[in-house]
Amino acid sequence: MIALAGILGAPLIGAALLAAIPGYRLSARCNVLASLVAFAAALLLLHHRPQAGRFMLVDDLNVVFIVLSTFVGFTTSLFSASYIGHELATLRLTPAYLRFYHAMYQLMMFGMNLALVSNNIGLMWVAVELATLSTVMMVGIYRTHEALEAAWKYFILGSVGIALALFGTILVYLAARPVVGGGLDGMAWTVLLMHAAGFDPALLDVAFVFLLLGYGTKVGLAPMHAWLPDAHAEGPTPISAVLSGLLLNVALYALLRFKMLLAACPGGIAPGPLMIALGLASLLFASLMLYRRRDIKRLFAYSSIEHMGIIVFAFGMAGPLGNFAGLLQMVMHSLTKSAIFFSVGHVAQVKGTQRIAEMGGLTESHPLLGWGLVAGVAAIAGMPPFGVFTSEFLVISSTFARAPLLAVLLVLGLLLALGALLLRLSSVAFGPVRGGTGPTGASFVPMFAHLALVLVAGIYLPAPLVAWFQHIAALLG
Amino acid sequence: MSGGLSLSVANTLAGLMVLASFLMIYQDRLSALINVLAAHAFVLALAVAWQAHVQDAPELYVTAAITLGFKAMALPMALRRIIVRLGLHREIEAVTGVGLTVLAGIGLVALSLDVMLPVTAHADPLTREDVTLALSVVLLGLLMMVTRRNAVSQVAAFLSLENGIDLAAAAAQGMPMVVEISVAFSLLVAFLVIGIFLFRIRERFDSVDVRALDAFRGERR
Numbered sequence: 001m002i003a004l005a006g007i008l009g010a011p012l013i014g015a016a017l018l019a020a021i022p023g024y025r026l027s028a029r030c031n032v033l034a035s036l037v038a039f040a041a042a043l044l045l046l047h048h049r050p051q052a053g054r055f056m057l058v059d060d061l062n063v064v065f066i067v068l069s070t071f072v073g074f075t076t077s078l079f080s081a082s083y084i085g086h087e088l089a090t091l092r093l094t095p096a097y098l099r100f101y102h103a104m105y106q107l108m109m110f111g112m113n114l115a116l117v118s119n120n121i122g123l124m125w126v127a128v129e130l131a132t133l134s135t136v137m138m139v140g141i142y143r144t145h146e147a148l149e150a151a152w153k154y155f156i157l158g159s160v161g162i163a164l165a166l167f168g169t170i171l172v173y174l175a176a177r178p179v180v181g182g183g184l185d186g187m188a189w190t191v192l193l194m195h196a197a198g199f200d201p202a203l204l205d206v207a208f209v210f211l212l213l214g215y216g217t218k219v220g221l222a223p224m225h226a227w228l229p230d231a232h233a234e235g236p237t238p239i240s241a242v243l244s245g246l247l248l249n250v251a252l253y254a255l256l257r258f259k260m261l262l263a264a265c266p267g268g269i270a271p272g273p274l275m276i277a278l279g280l281a282s283l284l285f286a287s288l289m290l291y292r293r294r295d296i297k298r299l300f301a302y303s304s305i306e307h308m309g310i311i312v313f314a315f316g317m318a319g320p321l322g323n324f325a326g327l328l329q330m331v332m333h334s335l336t337k338s339a340i341f342f343s344v345g346h347v348a349q350v351k352g353t354q355r356i357a358e359m360g361g362l363t364e365s366h367p368l369l370g371w372g373l374v375a376g377v378a379a380i381a382g383m384p385p386f387g388v389f390t391s392e393f394l395v396i397s398s399t400f401a402r403a404p405l406l407a408v409l410l411v412l413g414l415l416l417a418l419g420a421l422l423l424r425l426s427s428v429a430f431g432p433v434r435g436g437t438g439p440t441g442a443s444f445v446p447m448f449a450h451l452a453l454v455l456v457a458g459i460y461l462p463a464p465l466v467a468w469f470q471h472i473a474a475l476l477g
Numbered sequence: 478m479s480g481g482l483s484l485s486v487a488n489t490l491a492g493l494m495v496l497a498s499f500l501m502i503y504q505d506r507l508s509a510l511i512n513v514l515a516a517h518a519f520v521l522a523l524a525v526a527w528q529a530h531v532q533d534a535p536e537l538y539v540t541a542a543i544t545l546g547f548k549a550m551a552l553p554m555a556l557r558r559i560i561v562r563l564g565l566h567r568e569i570e571a572v573t574g575v576g577l578t579v580l581a582g583i584g585l586v587a588l589s590l591d592v593m594l595p596v597t598a599h600a601d602p603l604t605r606e607d608v609t610l611a612l613s614v615v616l617l618g619l620l621m622m623v624t625r626r627n628a629v630s631q632v633a634a635f636l637s638l639e640n641g642i643d644l645a646a647a648a649a650q651g652m653p654m655v656v657e658i659s660v661a662f663s664l665l666v667a668f669l670v671i672g673i674f675l676f677r678i679r680e681r682f683d684s685v686d687v688r689a690l691d692a693f694r695g696e697r698r
Contacts, residue, residue, distance in 0.1 A: 160619065163642055170645045170649050177651065182653075187652075205596070
């Protein structure tokens with residue numbers, strides 16, 4: 001219970017405190033501290049899990065998500081401390097907005113953690129909505145034209161998505177009611193999963209379509225992705241890091257839970273083909289869009305759409321290997337993409353712009369930052385020896401064995417993305433120096449910590465971890 | 478009370494909501510749009526109260542009261558104040574292609590009947606028909622959101638969409654209260670956010686026309 005109280009209480013108390021603390025240094029430290037406490041509590045969950053209650057549930061599946069999200073939340077708070085100091089110094093943020101920013105950061109962490117541990121589909125929906133609203137506020141925090149447009153777009157599309165997800169949630173309850181009865185039991189994951197075999201398959205099918213569209217909007221899948229690049233590009237960079245690294249995963253987690261439910265109900269549609277189609281569409285679309293990007297944060301936002309496409313594709317292919325690959329790809333993407341945003345945040349600060357055309361020769365002017373970015377981009381593009389290579393290789397090889405035609409499309413998308421990323425990287429990292437050459441004042445620890453983890457995962461995955469992921473993959477069906 | 482009467486009252490109320498959604502689709506004056514939105518929420522409150530009566534679920538009366546007080550009264554009042562403050566109350570929005578939009582709306586209602594009635598065949602007819610009409614309201618709200626350009630009308634469209642979801646939640650018998658309260662709560666929060674955005678947008682652009690925002694693509698060519 002202490003662990004659960006830690007991962008939920010620390011962000012909540014942190015949010016309340018941070019709304020009141022005035023000074024920048026103190027509040028940045030408190031932000032790091034609250035995130036660290038939540039991460040420590042998540043590690044405790046690995047060791048000892050509380051019994052599933054009516055509202056809270058910790059099982060093999062969500063523990064992975066909880067540990068990952070609190071870890072990235074913690075490293076991002078470290079990055080944010082050095083990033084936000086610069087924003088204050090350049091007067092892009094006032095102290096009052098800073099207080100608001102920190103409080104919203106912890107509120108978002110609370111929302112995401114609550115969504116991950118809730119054992120109730122209604123509570124989970126509320127938590128996802130809370131996390132969405134707090135990120136909307138942060139995306140609009142600079143109050144420029146572009147930031148307001150991005151926040152408005154994100155808010156409208158996010159609300160519609162979340163509304164459709166609620167409709168789906170109600171339909172799931174309707175499907176469950178004749179079997180498990182009304183009341184709280186009709187919304188508890190554990191109860192639903194146990195009785196899923198008796199649900200009306202037709203109703204559950206319709207519910208899943210709504211949930212896929214609704215939560216899929218939050219995942220950033222192709223036809224519903226329009227909010228994602230704007231929100232990533234216009235908000236503060238730490239928010240881009242947590243959006244890509246965490247919030248997309250939380251929505252994906254919700255989808256996976258409902259997919260398990262559908263899989264446990266014989267006679268329901270196979271969720272696979274729907275997810276494969278959406279995933280592949282996102283991958284191909286985003287890969288092509290990568291070529292025309294002129295804003296560096298927007299570039300990596302499209303790369304996030306591409307990767308969510310791969311992940312949803314892998315979970316759509318399902319089977320032990322597909323699920324395993326999807327899970328690994330998700331973890332690797334979170335770590336790598338947030339590392340890239342850590343580096344991009346500082347790059348944009350020293351260069352004084354986010355436009356790719358106005359930056360160049362980064363490895364010469366800022367070697368540590370530049371090579372960090374090179375490593376991050378190499379990793380996200382799926383080059384060996386990084387972990388993303390391992391997971392993408394698994395996705396491709398498992399697809400080739402079962403559906404060669406789909407695998408060809410998948411490889412095509414990946415190659416397109418690789419080309420676009422390397423093209424952009426070469427002009428930013430190498431060549432003549434363009435843009436500012438001032439000192440960075442950056443903290444490199446979070447970025448290199450993430451990259452080191454991804455590198456280690458690419459070279460050697462510890463056997464217990466593999467066994468654990470295999471177990472989850474089997475659960476996902 | 479005979480089952481037939483309770484069913485036809487529920488149907489009438491849900492049908493009135495669909496009708497109000499159609500009224501919203503072609504309403505081009507903002508102040509009139511807000512009046513229709515208030516009526517939409519009022520009918521929702523009646524429909525939820527009727528469900529509370531029929532299902533003998535006293536907690537639904539609370540939901541009905543929240544709907545009546547918050548969505549049918551407080552929200553429209555606040556929206557009216559916003560449009561007066563922004564000087565939009567006499568504004569006429571250029572709604573293009575009304576005829577086509579209404580036709581598309583009819584198609585969406587037909588679609589929701591076609592989708593929901595067969596899959597809920599085993600459910601209680603009271604639940605079944607309310608959920609079906611609720612889906613129509615949701616789809617009509619979506620349709621209106623994509624056809625409108627003005628930020629206030631988009632918000633109104635979103636609120637009508639939420640009303641549809643509330644109707645479905647009330648019709649799903651015995652659905653835990655947690656969700657309804659949270660819907661009301663999140664609506665409140667959502668509205669705060671919207672309000673802030675509207676004022677900021679006004680502050681910055683002297684217009685709440687979303688087209689003014691579209692000029693800033695964030696990535697100029």
